[in-house]
Amino acid sequence: MKEGLARVLFGAAALISTLAVALICLFLFANGIPAMAQIGLPDFLFGTTWKPSADIYGIFPMIVGSIYVTAGAIIIGVPTGLLTAIFLSRFAGGRISSLLRSGVELLAGIPSVVYGFFGLMLVVPLIRELAPGRGLSLLAAAIILGIMVLPTIITVAKNALDAVPKAYYEGALALGATHERSVFRVVVPAAISGIMAAIVLGVGRAIGETMAVVMVAGNQAVIPTSIFEGVRTMTANIVLEMGYAADLHRGALIATGVVLFVFVLLICALFNAIKNRGERS
């Protein structure tokens, strides 16, 4: 009796996370899709004008903005992150390695508002000094996001590198390869699926980030023509206007959330595909 009850209770608890995903999908789609229909899907997705005061809701600049900012973050974050992961996995000695590892853990724990504020107070003024524009820009957002994806990329890539069998490395050394060549030509390629997974997770983190981006990106709902111009992401669009939006405007913001959600689901699926392929080989 007691055992049966416990099983039911535990099972019900396990159902909650699934239920949550279902509810999130349901509420987003139920509120977003009617708005999309009313605006017209092509106008909504590919319209380049976002002007709530005139009831014009085209989120193309925001989609492009999210992609630009994410790409910038990856360009900045991936090389630094991978090299750091390689350092931690194959170059660093015990003390330095553990020190840097706790540093990376700290980076992972720092709230995004703190990153955003740091960007606003240091990165933005620096860009304003050195380049045209107000400093609030695609570049600033890319730099801050590039920093924010570091812990994800470092941790996941390091785990992948650590899991490469020792025999590969020794085999390369035995052929007279240097430590560096053995690592870069044998160990890193052997860890490639884990490294790809790290990058995809970084993409997911960057595209979903909201507060840090809002604080440094300038948020103009226009497709930027240079990295020194402002940019608005999908996340920023929601957070900036949700506070006062009503009716179709509100629906359009939730629909923006739907598009973002679809992006995230695609990234999730990509991540799983890479992981499964890695496990099979």
Added chain:
Amino acid sequence: MLEAVARTRDALMGAGGVEEALRGLRAERGQESASKMSVIGLDLHYGSFHVLKDVSLDFPERQVTALIGPSGCGKSTLLKTLDRMNDLVPDCRVEGLVTLDGQNAYEDIPVNSLRRRVGMVFQQPNPFPMSIYDNVAFGPRTHGVQDRAQLDGIVEQSLRDAAMWDEVKDRLRKSALGLSGGQQQRLCIARALAVKPEVLLLDESTSALDPISTAKIEELVGELKRSYTVIMVTHNMLQALRVSDKTAFFLLGEMVEAGPTEDIFTEPVDPRTADYVAGRFG
């Protein structure tokens, strides 16, 4: 013999250098045949564990030398000392002399060129997770060969030398991980040959394989000794007897006895060698 070693050490301390010390040692033993590699008065510690105790041994050129003995006797460690793979072991301390062509392998030869000249095939086949071609081409590329035609030639020749060209010539671009265990091990031999080594170290390279693959590799080793000096560690007495020209027997970190393989197996001098050899056969 011990005296000779002591004198060798003295000579090393003095101004004579390695060449002279070796010459002295060989004269003492009445050896004429050239040694490709030698270890002289080798002591090796892992931390406080004394793994090899005052080992001296010559590896004759273009012959197969087998290192035998029970597990933990230090024979694999000795093998790894020859291409400095022991450098990877923390707390590993090597004293004494290892020579390649009369040069001090630890001081006169940069470690990467030592490892190019002294190739190694491990106990477990360890092909890289890349294509068969790239596996074999890895070594030459490492040492600066970029030319496509030249690489193709090296890959083909190495695979032929490892007696597997016909098996894999149609799937050079396929992953090496799709090969059978025996094929993987021969691929590793081909990969080692591709850098044109002078010495080939085989660390129980057939112990993870089935009898047919083992036979193929033994046959291959017989071929290889025409051009290479082969040093192999084996647990398999019969294998040592079948393949090797010279055998050294190790026990608890000491080299008990070394000599022509036939002598070691038929009329060993040391009773411990006799016990081991007989025990394994009986």
Added chain:
Amino acid sequence: MSSKVLRGLVYAGATITALILVGLVAFILVKGVPYLTPSLFAWEYTSENVSLMPALISTFLMAALALLLAVPTGIASAIYLVEYASETSRFVRLVRVTTETLQGIPSIIYGLFGLLFFTTLLGWGMSLLSGAFTLAVMVLPVIMRTTEEALLAVPRSYREGGFALGAGRVRTVFRCVLPSAAPGILGGALLALGRCVGEVAALLFTAGTVAQVPDFASQGVFALFDSCRTLAEHMYVLASEGLHVGEAYATAVVLLVVVMLLNVGTNAAVGRLNGRTKGDA
């Protein structure tokens, strides 16, 4: 590329990561510590003192409530997945996939969902309760995963020991398995706490930004329906208003200190877990 160049790149990557970490922390500390004045910790918030105390207390309430909801649910789910369900069952696979999805969802989407569901549909308004439930859904996958890992690390012999004494499954789980998994579960809870403390996007439209502590003294449980702001939200408001930059730095210092303490706690907990399971293995 030559080995020296490769090694240089690796060291450069690691150095950049280290410099970013040190630079960020130093920048915030140098700018913020001078503003850590007693008035910043006054009990009442006014537009002059911009005290962070109400936000700090609200953060504590919000996070405590969220964990109160998420930790038992997460532990119960993990128990079901590890101790009851068979690894290959469809239900388990479904739960795993949805939990992974939940983990990848950006916090702004949680914010939208919370707004649509808790705030609007359930009529809780912008409140402590809406915010805490939203956070609870958000950190649930974190707790599920860490608990699962902690349970899986418990040696099988513990369970066999329990069963051998004739204990039922429930008793075995609670008496033999959970205690030795406790440090890992604690680590997961601290990780979740860190996310609650740093979250903004999920709270702006669910908890609101009122700078008062919900007044439980006079309203009793109805104070749960009061809006309040957490420390991270407080910092975002200060930073975006731009009127109290010094205080924003100081708030960032407090956030950083909290995050560091949580990191130390997590590491200590995980360290103890490893020590235990290794000692027994």
